[in-house]
Amino acid sequence: MERLGTILPDGQQGKLIAQAYDGAAVMRGAKGGVQRKVKDVYSSAHYIHCYAHQLNLIMQQATSHIPKIRTFFSDLGGFAAFFSRSFKRTAILDQVVAHRLPGTSTTRWNFHSRAVNTVYEHKENILRCFQTIRDSGDFDPITVREAGGFVRMMEDEVFCFFLTLFHKIMPHVDMLFSQLQKRNIDSVYITGLIKRFTSSIQTIRDSIPSGESSGSQQLPTKKRRGLGHEEQQLLAREVCDTILSHAKERFSFTKHLISSTLLQGDLFQQHSRTFPEAALETTVEAYPLLDKAKLKTELSLVYDNDQFRACSGAVTLLQFFIDNNLQETFTETVSLLKVLVTTPMATAEAERCFSTLKRIKTFLRNSMTQDRLNALAMLSIEKKLIRSIPDFNTRVIERFATQKERRAKFLYK
Structure with a gap:
């Protein structure tokens, strides 16, 4: 708070318009959390739960409350664990499959996605690998027993059905996850992303047949265990419905983000016919710095112009x-756009800095000075920029070589 006070002195508190965190209780707490303490001083600093973290929570909740799906991901996580416990097993995996199996993570959903895609794409080779371990006679009884269990699992119709289902779902989750971690995102852009994501999941849901003529009958399985086709389809639809319901709940914009609907390009034609009065009222309530009457007049002109409709996202607009030097003509609209552009929708970029520091300041480097730590962190964080500088390494080496005193003098007593 002291640091914020030096940046925003008295009279300028209204310039802090948003704060975003990963959703931990100590950060998002409505009464004693950091966001509450900041908002008590900066009333316009609306809290936003990082949307990348929310996507992780959506997928975790969508798969954890259904026992069969929870069991599926638990079994899937056992693939990488089985091979990671023995170099001998890993050698067979490299020989037969020629591809390592990624592990799963409870906090990063894209690790589950990598596991699903890898097992699906290399299914036949992985099955042959487990059969080789089971039948070779070169492994201990425990390994043989575990390999035999994985063989039965991969031949199970239920496992294959869910593997196919999530192989269809995961690309859409990965695409949204990667987009939510970009630097140049805003609430208008994210609104379109979420709409496309929910539409894709709905399409998958609608494609699941409701009768016995299921596509799961064509799955390459040898036995039928546990669930019939109708039960599998029912669970698959339940998974999609849960994802859609949680996405609607978690990605529903609060008051200060409803303003993004005012400047969403694909809605301009609709707004030109029926002006969004409710969204305007909510926006002005969230941001008192805006002139309601002038903003409405400007937005009416924006909605009727085809050139504005072609812009996608607040940054582009x-x-x-x-x-086109229109800042003085559309002053309130530009102010609202600046609010939307500067509102943080994800904390992934900031968290990368902490991950970088964790890699740099290890136990062996724990005694480095602050200047050296800052320099190494900057080099690591901005490595793309560094690589684009011509002959950067050569120039650094030459400068280091030209320095006369490169070592500190020893002190003798």
Whole structure:
């Protein structure tokens, strides 16, 4: 708070418009959390739960409350664990499959996605690998027993059905997850991403047959265990419905983010016919700095212009205003766009800095000075920029070599 006070002195508290965290109780607490303490001083600093973290929570909740799905991912996580416990097993995996199996993580859903895709794409080779371990006679009884269990698992119709289902779902989750971690995102852009994501999941849900003529009958399985086709389809639809319901709940914009619907390009034509009065009221309530009457007049002109409709996202629309010197004409709209552009929707970029520091300041480097730590962190965080500098390494080496005193003098007593 002291640091914020030096950046935003008295009279400028209204310039802090948002704060985003990963959703930990100590950060998001409505009464004693960091966001509450900040908002008590900066009333316009609306709290946003990082959308990348929310996607992880959506997938965790969508798969954890259904016992069969929870069991499926538990079994899937056992593949990598089985091979990681023995170099001898890993050698067979490299020889037969020629591809390592990624592990799973309870906090990073994309690790589950990598596991699903790898097992699905290399299913036949992985099955042959387990059969080789089971039948070779070169392994201990425990390994043989575990390998035999994995063989039966991969021949199970239920496991194969869910593997196929999540192989269809995961690309859409991965695409949204990667987009949510970009630097140049805003609430308008994210609104479109979420709409496309839910539409894709709904399409998968609608494609699941409701009768005995299920596509799961064509799955390459040898035996039928546990669930019939109708039960499998019912669970698959339940998974999709749970993802959709949690996405609607967690990705529903609160008051200060409803303003993004005012400047969503694909809604301009609709807004030109029926002006969104409710969204305007909510926006002005969340951001009192805006002039309601003037903003409504400006937005009416924006909605009727085809050039504005072609802009996708708040960043693109703001750049259009700047390139055409329209800031003084559409002052309130530009102010709203600046609010939307600067509102943080994800904390992934900030968390990468902490991950970088964790890699740099190890136990062996624990005694490095602050200047050296800052320099190494900057080099690691901005490595793409560093690589784009011509002859960077050569120039650094030459500068280091030209320094006369490169070592500290020894002190003798």
